[in-house]
Amino acid sequence: MHLPFSQNSIARHLALMYAAAAFVIFSIVVSALYFMEMSELERYQIVETQSRFSLFEQIIKIRSSSESWPEIKTRLQELVNQSGGKIFLRIDSKDPFFQMDAPFTVSKRKITKHHGFSYKNINGHHFRILSKKIPAANNRPELIISLAIDTQFYEAEDFWFDFAFVVFLLLGIIAMSSLGWLIAKRGLARVDELSYHASQINPDNLSARLPAQDLPLELEGLVKSFNGALQRLEDSYNRQASFNSDVAHELRTPLGNMIGQTEVALSKPRTNDELCDILASNLEELERLRFIINDMLFLSHADQGEINICLQKLSLAEEAKKTADFLNIIFEENNNTLEVIGDAETSIEPSLFKRALTNLLNNAVEHGAPDAPITVEITKKDGYAVVTVINHGTDIAPDSLPRLFDRFYRVSRDRSNSRNNHGLGLAIVKAIAEIHKGRVFAASRDGIIRIGFKIPL
Amino acid sequence: MKILVIEDELKTREYLKQGLSEQGYVVDTAADGIDGLHLAANIGYDVIILDIMLPGMDGISLLKSLRPSVKTPVIMLTAKDALNSRLEAFNCGADDYLIKPFSFLELLARLQVITQRGRSKEETNIYIGDLHIDLLARRVTRGKRRIDLTAKEFALLEVLARRRAQIVSKTVITELVWDICFDTNTNVVEATIKRLRAKLDQDGEPKLLHTIRGMGYVLELRS
Numbered sequence: 001m002h003l004p005f006s007q008n009s010i011a012r013h014l015a016l017m018y019a020a021a022a023f024v025i026f027s028i029v030v031s032a033l034y035f036m037e038m039s040e041l042e043r044y045q046i047v048e049t050q051s052r053f054s055l056f057e058q059i060i061k062i063r064s065s066s067e068s069w070p071e072i073k074t075r076l077q078e079l080v081n082q083s084g085g086k087i088f089l090r091i092d093s094k095d096p097f098f099q100m101d102a103p104f105t106v107s108k109r110k111i112t113k114h115h116g117f118s119y120k121n122i123n124g125h126h127f128r129i130l131s132k133k134i135p136a137a138n139n140r141p142e143l144i145i146s147l148a149i150d151t152q153f154y155e156a157e158d159f160w161f162d163f164a165f166v167v168f169l170l171l172g173i174i175a176m177s178s179l180g181w182l183i184a185k186r187g188l189a190r191v192d193e194l195s196y197h198a199s200q201i202n203p204d205n206l207s208a209r210l211p212a213q214d215l216p217l218e219l220e221g222l223v224k225s226f227n228g229a230l231q232r233l234e235d236s237y238n239r240q241a242s243f244n245s246d247v248a249h250e251l252r253t254p255l256g257n258m259i260g261q262t263e264v265a266l267s268k269p270r271t272n273d274e275l276c277d278i279l280a281s282n283l284e285e286l287e288r289l290r291f292i293i294n295d296m297l298f299l300s301h302a303d304q305g306e307i308n309i310c311l312q313k314l315s316l317a318e319e320a321k322k323t324a325d326f327l328n329i330i331f332e333e334n335n336n337t338l339e340v341i342g343d344a345e346t347s348i349e350p351s352l353f354k355r356a357l358t359n360l361l362n363n364a365v366e367h368g369a370p371d372a373p374i375t376v377e378i379t380k381k382d383g384y385a386v387v388t389v390i391n392h393g394t395d396i397a398p399d400s401l402p403r404l405f406d407r408f409y410r411v412s413r414d415r416s417n418s419r420n421n422h423g424l425g426l427a428i429v430k431a432i433a434e435i436h437k438g439r440v441f442a443a444s445r446d447g448i449i450r451i452g453f454k455i456p457l
Numbered sequence: 458m459k460i461l462v463i464e465d466e467l468k469t470r471e472y473l474k475q476g477l478s479e480q481g482y483v484v485d486t487a488a489d490g491i492d493g494l495h496l497a498a499n500i501g502y503d504v505i506i507l508d509i510m511l512p513g514m515d516g517i518s519l520l521k522s523l524r525p526s527v528k529t530p531v532i533m534l535t536a537k538d539a540l541n542s543r544l545e546a547f548n549c550g551a552d553d554y555l556i557k558p559f560s561f562l563e564l565l566a567r568l569q570v571i572t573q574r575g576r577s578k579e580e581t582n583i584y585i586g587d588l589h590i591d592l593l594a595r596r597v598t599r600g601k602r603r604i605d606l607t608a609k610e611f612a613l614l615e616v617l618a619r620r621r622a623q624i625v626s627k628t629v630i631t632e633l634v635w636d637i638c639f640d641t642n643t644n645v646v647e648a649t650i651k652r653l654r655a656k657l658d659q660d661g662e663p664k665l666l667h668t669i670r671g672m673g674y675v676l677e678l679r680s
Contacts, residue, residue, distance in 0.1 A: 283671030290558050294640055308543075326635045329609075329648045355639045362643050425642065 010191075011184040018180025022173045030165050037161060041154055046117065049130045052087060053147045055079070057132065060145065065138045069098060076100065086153050088127070092144040104129065104148050126151040190219055198226070206234045239406075246408035250292055250422055254285035288422070295424040299407065302431035309349040309435060316385055317343035319350055320376045323357045330362070335371040336391075342378040344385035346457050348436060356432040357387065359425040360451060364391040368449065380457060384438065388452035396444040404442050404451070405430040429453060458572060459483045459501070463493030463519070464508045464534065473506065476561050482568075490514025494522060502529050504571055506564075509535045509546070517549055524550040530571045534559070562626040562673060569620075583618045586678035588657070588665055590618050599662065609634060610653045617666070617676035626673040650674060 056079070059072060077100075080089050090102035104122050120127045127148040136142045194210055201208045209227045212220070265278045301307050320340045324331075331338050338361070357376070364374050368391035375390040396404070396411055403409045408423040430440045433453035442451045460482045464470045467488075474484045485500070487493035490513040497505055497519070509516035520531060533546040533554040546554050553567050583590040587600045595611055597604040606614065612634045617625055627646045631637045635645070654666045667675045 277670075280670035280672075287560075287671065290560075291640055291642065293558070326637055326645060327643065329645055329652070330643060333644075333648055351638055354637065355641075358637075358641055358643065362641075422642075 010188055011181055014184035015177045015181035018183075019173055019177035022176030022180075023169075026169045026172045030169055034162070034165065045128050045149060045151060045154060049117070049128055049147060049149050052149070053130045053132070053145070056089060056145060056147060057134065060134060060143065061137075065140055066097065069140070073100060086150055088148040088150070090146040090148070092146070093141050095141045098141060098143060102146070102148065104146075120148075126155075190216060194219065194223065201230065203237070206230075206237055243407055246423070247292075247296065250408060251289060254288045258282050258285045292422050292424070295422070295428060299424065299427060299431055302435055307352075307435055309352065311347040311349055313345060313347050314350060314353075315343055315345050316348070316353070316378050316387060319348070319353050320357055320378065320387070323354045323361065324376065326354075327358065327361050327365070330365050331374065334365050336365060336368070337373045338376070339373060340376045340378070344378050344380045344457065346385045346455055348455060352432045352435060356429045356453060357389075359429050360389040363425060363451070364389050364449075367391075368393040377452075381454075383457055384454035385457050386452065386454040388450050390448060390450050392447055393449050395447060396442070396449060398444075401442045401444060405440050426451075458503045459485070460568075461485050461487065461493070461496055461500070461502045461505045463487045463490070463497070463505065463511065463516070465489060465511050466508075469508075472561070473564075477568075480565060488512075490516070490519050494519050497523055497529065498527060504568060505529050505531045507531050507533055507551075509533060517545055520546070520549045520551060532564070532567055532571065560626060560628070562624055563628060565623070566626070566629050580619070583621070585618065585621055585665060585676060586663060590614065599657065602659075604656050606653070606656065609649060610656070613649055613653055614657070614676075617674060620676075622675065622677040624669050624673045624675050630673070 056076060059075060059079075076089055080087055088102040088104060089100060090104065091098060091100035093099050104120060104127055116131060118129045118131070120129055128151055129146055129148045131144060131146040134143045134145060197208075197210050209230060210223045212223050212227065215223055261278055261281055265275065270278075298307075317340055324338050324340060328338070361374065361376070368374065372392040375388075377386075377388045377390060379386045379388075400409075400411050404411070405426045407427040409426075410423050426440075430453075433440050433455065436455045438453055438455035440451075440453045442449075444450070458481070460477055462470060462473050462477070462484060464473065464486070465488050470486050470488065474486055477484045485496060485502070487496055490511040492513075493507070493511070494514060496502075507516045507520065511519070516533060516535075520533075523529075523531075530552040531550070533551040534557060535543070535546070535554055536557040543554060552571055555564060555567065581591070581593050583592065589598045591597075592615060597606055597611070597614065613630065616630060616633045628640070630646050631641060634649075650666070650668070657666055658664045663678060665676055665678060667677070667679070669675060
């Protein structure tokens with residue numbers, strides 16, 4: 001069990017990503033709300049400015065003459081004062097009598113254009129200003145009325161609104177990250193469970209598997225691969241174990257012979273000839289041991305990919321004929337005939353190829369029927385050069401066929417013929433095929449046995 | 458012919474010394490790398506047999522400090538036949554190598570190749586008792602009797618005749634006659650020997666082709 005915030009914790013990563021996602025989403029929502037709020041506020045300010053403006057406009061328009069002006073001006077001033085500094089009124093006119101001052105000005109251009117809203121910053125105060133030209137009437141000259149509203153009165157509301165937004169944003173992010181972490185932990189609970197099961201697997205308990213029922217889709221593939229890997233490990237472990245016992249058995253026979261013979265020899269005085277005979281017999285057994293050990297080392301190097309190969313593009317029929325030439329005398333002794341048919345050219349290590357074919361042909365002579373033809377058939381099929389040794393003989397049982405290439409496997413368990421055959425010949429053929437990135441095969445039907453290997457063209 | 462054997466395993470060292478001495482070589486031995494290097498650098502040997510795993514100084518380092526000033530041929534003995542140590546041995550200037558467990562006959566064969574290297578001693582006629590082999594005409598006679606041999610039988614006889622009075626192992630025969638350099642589990646050599654012997658040694662004639670059980674074959678006239 002690791003700490004929730006230790007390095008590389010998936011829960012932590014997910015919580016962080018949730019927080020980031022929450023930040024982005026809330027920011028977008030809050031910004032949208034903020035802009036909506038701002039535009040609503042602006043609209044509200046404009047409406048208020050317009051309504052207040054139209055009130056002033058009415059007062060000025062209805063009774064506007066130079067006689068009534070001082071009264072109107074007082075009335076206007078009252079209205080301005082009532083607002084408590086929220087609104088300001090400025091009246092520009094060519095006649096100073098009609099002028100009314102305020103702490104802002106309107107540009108000359110605004111006057112000539114005599115209409116429209118503007119937004120001004122005066123001494124840190126933001127003013128929304130509406131200006132309008134009122135044409136001359138009676139003895140009153142043309143006037144430009146400008147009404148300004150100090151937006152500071154709205155900004156107070158605005159501040160609390162912004163503050164609430166920020167607080168909600170932060171709370172939202174914190175809530176999302178914590179929930180995210182909890183969700184991730186809950187989602188990953190199955191992983192913890194699998195990890196517990198995996199920790200229970202050890203060499204004494206190799207058949208154990210991770211539970212594959214009711215798994216979430218995402219973990220199914222992982223568990224299947226993991227169980228597959230365990231199956232392969234178990235198979236190879238079991239093969240290794242039976243290989244070890246086969247090796248021990250195979251080595252025990254010559255060792256037993258040597259120990260027994262030597263003990264018998266030493267228990268009584270012997271003549272020189274008798275001793276020489278025992279030494280020679282021991283040497284034969286030792287040669288046999290050396291042979292087995294060398295073949296096992298070859299297989300072990302092949303397993304580890306340590307065989308040094310130098311590929312040459314050669315005619316397989318030519319190499320097969322050289323091998324046949326070597327084994328010719330054995331065929332003659334058994335009255336077998338040998339024929340090489342077909343050809344293919346591919347990259348091989350000639351000595352390994354000959355070794356594989358020697359083993360196959362030697363098997364064909366030893367296990368096949370005498371006085372019968374043996375054929376080496378070389379064909380090209382599906383991108384492979386296929387080399388098949390065909391001989392006549394007793395059919396091999398179907399369940400034995402796939403095991404023929406296993407180390408120390410023998411069709412009959414009585415270890416007949418074990419003097420010349422220690423059960424590694426076909427395993428070496430398989431190793432050689434695999435060194436060439438090829439495969440082996442075996443078939444047996446109606447007294448015809450076909451065993452061989454194929455190498456990519 | 459002087460040979461230095463540098464080998465730490467006592468039994469191996471002893472049997473190599475005895476076996477090589479009996480073959481007429483003068484043998485010195487060293488049990489570790491430091492003594493071995495001292496002897497190899499100061500005494501002129503014809504061949505050095507050098508184990509790779511040695512106390513004091515391993516065979517590869519020993520060979521490195523020997524070359525290039527000492528050019529004595531070196532046969533390396535190695536228990537690990539992994540590709541790397543083989544390549545390493547050759548790169549450091551070894552002339553040949555043998556993988557343990559090796560057969561003593563194999564070692565003798567390699568020694569012969571190395572010590573005869575450079576001496577062109579091509580025989581054209583070989584006489585053993587009343588057997589005459591004309592290597593150029595590829596003709597074999599025994600007394601007045603002409604012997605007809607197949608190509609492989611002749612090649613086998615030639616291999617044995619060139620090494621007359623020496624034991625030649627099956628491995629060496631397979632390599633020299635059929636150019637097959639891997640261990641085979643076949644009776645090819647036995648069968649070919651049987652046929653050659655039938656043609657060579659007929660009833661009433663002294664036997665020339667002898668089987669040394671467990672080791673190999675010898676072609677010689679025994680008194």
